[in-house]
Amino acid sequence: MLIVERTLKTIIESETRNRMVKAAESLFEDYKNDEELIAFTQLDYEEFYETK
Template identity: 50%
Template sequence: MQTVDIMQEIQRLPLNKKFYVVEETIKSIKTDELNHQTELAVDELYNDYVNDKELTAFTTLDFEKFYEAK
């Protein structure tokens, strides 16, 4: 289906369905953008976490038993 066909189909919808299409499209765009920004951040920081031991120093504590004071 071509973009023109999709637009024609949307124009045939009742108003509430048009709003639904717009809302879902915006949600999808926001999700895609958030995922893209997250991937960029991961790529940018990956080498820092691999090479800078200060950034991962506390991960050695992850396997120690932790007792909460009551």
């Protein structure tokens, strides 16, 4: 039974990964060409200090 469970888990993980790749590929051009979709990514490089 363990072999079947591991095989199913591997298949599900592979399918999930494939779906994520397809989704990323389908949105790539939108994010590449639309500045509004990436406006907040500029904040990723700013210094961030957590308040305590």
